Amino acid sequence: MNPGVTEAFRPAVPAWGAVAQDVPQLRVDDLVLSAPCRAEWSPDGGRGVRVCVVDGGVASDHPRIGPVEETVAIVADASGALHVEPDSEGDRTGHGTACASIIRSIAPACELSSVKVLSSGLRGSGAALTRGLEWAIERRFDVINLSLSTRNPALSDHLHALADRAYFQRTVVVASAHNFAVRSIPWTFSAVVSVASHDGEHARGHLYNDEPPVEFFAPGVAVDVAWLGGGSISATGNSFAAPYVAGLCARLMGAYRQLTPFEIKALLYRSARNVTKGSA
């Protein structure tokens, strides 16, 4: 074989193309093909699904959080270089804990981990966010919740590459849209599941948006979330819509292992409360 020819070459077929009769048939459970209601997605609530919260840390001792498998933090040394270390401080603002509690409420049996990318020393550091996301992707988490974004355009290429890497390795990145009308990333990337709030009640579920870059709306107004000190508060913002969808993704992957992000998006679309059978 010519060493300059890749395996993607097939005579008379475009690069990376396929001969139709050779494309494998995928036998999919009827439940997947239909529009399943959420109760039928993983009665075990995401058991065996590894979810990482990339945020400001998680209060692992909060009764609404449950077991946290691993907690790490992105730390800058004296030279400014970023390192991954065990998180010794935990959540100091409550944001990560709030997000984690939502995921736990949707997918109670999932395996939660945390990477802390926020601290006073890293204020506004999209580099820490990027490194934390990279760590989670390298660790091949099934679902990553990112209720954060950065306005630093210099990080676009790196974050784009990470989003694509996650997408192709079957790691679902769920990212919340910014609450302000500003340009930020990576929620605007097509490879992630981008989520913003709707103002309906929790029972309203998630809705599909056919005007990207936001793809789904989820409950994000007056959401009951865990708070520091073992308590709970009511919080509003896109930050709290993304973990709702992250929890749904965990439930889906718990029921149907090896789903691709594409398939998960399709299932989220088909199960959205505003997507119903009928002609336009």
Added chain:
Amino acid sequence: MTRESVSWPTTATNSLLQSIVTTARAIFASAAASIFVVDDMTGELVFRAVAGEGAGELVGRRFAADTGIAGWVIQTGQPMLVSDLSSTSIFSRSAAESTGFVPDTILAAPLLGADRCLGVLEVLDPTAGQRGRLADVDLLALFAEQATIALAVVQEATTLGSGPFERPWPGGWEATISRIPAHRAAAAREVIVAVEGFLAEDLEAGQ
């Protein structure tokens, strides 16, 4: 007098920030409204303007920028609306210790500079109205943008090393004077020159 104390950008900015919190408090019918600014040297948040509860006592007070709701907003660069706070012991305690006031609801918006968060605009215990919570967040964002612009003005003036009347109105005074009746224009120029000279003396004395 120090250069800063006679600097019109800082004085005008402080007035504008105070106006913003006063207006925000009125619009939201809230117990208080305040603006914190990040001190880049210490990493602390500093009360810069307060209307309502704490007005008169809190300006200049400092606290850590990596805790609580303000820390949340600073680090994420995202606005936030949270309530049921008074029932959480940890929040109540820290709020009481730092400000003497324990709100139940906080609506907070970041002051987004070009490359980082400059501070936070908070409204405490806003009255629930017709707008809805998401609309409240959007409305507060408008005020936050004004505050950000005010801070950017003083930052730009400081960076350029401008005095009270050096840069902001170069040519601007002449444009204004050109609209004054000719027989009064000469007198107007004399007043401006005299004021500039007066303030220049103060600047030299303060340096």
